[in-house]
Amino acid sequence: MDEAQEQEVLRLLIDVCGTDAIDTERDVDLFDAGLLDSLGVTQLLVSFEDDLGIKVPPTAVERDEISTVNRILAFVAERL
Amino acid sequence: MIDAYGSLYWFYVLTLVSLPAVVLGLLGKPLRAYSRIATVLIVVLVIGWTSGQWLWLVGFLVFELSLVKGWLHYRVGHEHVNPWLARVAAAGATLPLVVIKVGNLFPTLSVGFLGISYLSFRVIQVVLEITDGLITALPLADLTFFVMFFPTLASGPIDRLRRFQQDADRVWTREEYGYLLSRGLGMLLMGAVYKFVLAAWFTTQLEWAFGWPQTLAYMYLYTGRLFFDFAGYSAMAVGTSYIFGIRTPPNFRLPFVAESIKDFWNRWHITLSFWFRDYLYTRLAMFLMRTKMFKGRRVAAGRVALALNMCLMGAWHGFQLHYLLYGLYHGLLLVGNDVYEKKSKLFSYRHHLAYRLVAIAVTFQLVVFGFLLFSGHILAI
Structure with missing residues (x-):
């Protein structure tokens, strides 16, 4: 994943979570922090597919895989 | 027909059927074959040879299993799925449930059989995961065992096929099985106390609480009974699954300390x-987010999907007015909660103790009122 793609994912995440604090706190559990929920995950899945071309069926994603910013970045990098 | 986890006869049969599993497990032998035999035995004993439910069950199984096998055959042979065929397959898997729920509106008709809803949930899940390409091979015997697994047959919990298969195919070592057995027995005991002591107490208290003045008391007592009865059943179903080497996921996680309605649904009938x-x-949300109507308004699409989702969840309990109201109520609460979390400054205090205590109390009140709607009590007065 190149710099531009990483920025793109971060921009998506800031949009979905509604705060840019996540950029500096990349290992915080977003579900526990109340920043990410089912609606947020759905927005992310649509964005991944439409903006990054990564198609992931909803039940192929475990919440553990996308619970922090770093994990989400790794999740995307693996599938690009 | 006997009541799963509700009668002495059930526990008598359960004990007899479980003993060979315990012996096999403690010897470190595979449980796979015996679990299937036990499931057939129990299904015969639970549904009973003479009852008319047999026809429904056999008809249901033949229909659903053929549909799954047919769909899997198509899916494996096609890299790109025809979206309309995928919709037909999903609708087909849902059809028996709808037929029976509509039939239930007419009390004189006796349609369906014990566990039809939960069996349908398992089948629909398999159909959708076949569409997604997550399930690519599935022997008929494995599919039938997953759908009919007896500890969770009557009312769940609803396991996931791919998770279930991993446990079902696994040969546990003696030590591992010893741990599963002790956890299973512990959950059976806890479930029995919930159901036969606590739920039974709430039931006796409910008798006097009928009529308008007592409605407030009824609301709390009904909630107590509902929780202990269903959480008790669920714990016993999970406990029994463990004895057969399947780690069925739990249905409840301290629902009454939920700090929001959203949190509640991560803890109640999970x-x-x-x-x-x-x-x-x-x-549904992904579909709506891509429609013209919701272009650039993904959050709005998600909220509409959320409300519809809860309405359908309510309707699944039955098409009676009080269930529909219950679904709508929770749909609106969840949308309201989402608006609140995104807009209110107050939400930034959510990690403070005082906020959390107030949030728990408020959520609890909202939840018990929901159960009052669910009970049909206010409509019946």
Whole structure:
């Protein structure tokens, strides 16, 4: 994943979570922090597919895989 | 027909059927073959040879299993799925449930059989995961065992095929099985106390609480009975699954300390709520987010999907007015909660103790009122 793609994912995440604090706190559990929920995950899945071309069926994603910013970045990098 | 986890006869049969599993497990032998025999035995004993439910069950199984096998055959042979065929397959898997729920509106008709809803949930899930390419091979015997697994046959919890298969195919070592057995027995005991002591107490208290003045008391007592009865059943179903080497996921996680309605649905009837989330809500929301109507308004699309999801969850309990109201109520609460979390400054205090205590109290009140709607009590007065 190149710099531009990483920025793109971060921009998506800031949009979905509604705060840019996540950029500096990349290992915080977003579900526990109340920043990410089912609606947020759905927005992310649509964005991944439409903006990054990564198609992931909803039940192929475990919440553990996308619970922090770093994990989400790794999740995307693996599938690009 | 006997009542699963509700009668002495059930526990008598359960004990007899479980003993060979315990012996096999403690010897470190595979449980796979015996679990299937036990499931057939119990299904025969639970549904009973003479009852008319047999026809419904056999008809249901023949229909659903053929549909799954046919769909899997098509899917494996086609890299790109025809979206209309995928919709037909999903609708087909849902059809028996709808037929029976509509039939239930007419009390004189006796349609369906014990566990039809939960069996349908398992089948629909398999159909959708076949569509997604997550399930690519599935022997008929494995599919039937997953759908009919007796500890969770009557009312769940609703397991996931791919998770279930891993446990079902596994040969546990003696030590591992010893741990499963002790956890299973512990959950059976806890479930029995919930159901036969606590739920039974709430039931006796409910008798006097009928009529308008007592409605307030009824609301809390009904909630107590509902929780201990169903959480008790669920714990016993999970406990029994463990004895057969299957780690069925739990249905409840301290629901009354939930700090929001959203949090509540992560703690109450978890396997149902997550089923709706994964197989209905997410898909519906993704579909809506891509429609012209919701272009650039993904959050709005998600909220509409959320409300529809909860309405359907309510309707699944039955098409009676009080269930529909219950679904709508929770749909509106969840949308309201989402608006609140995104707009209110107050939400930034959510990690403070005082906020959390107030949030728990408020959520609890909202929840018990929901159960009052659910009970049909206010409409009946």
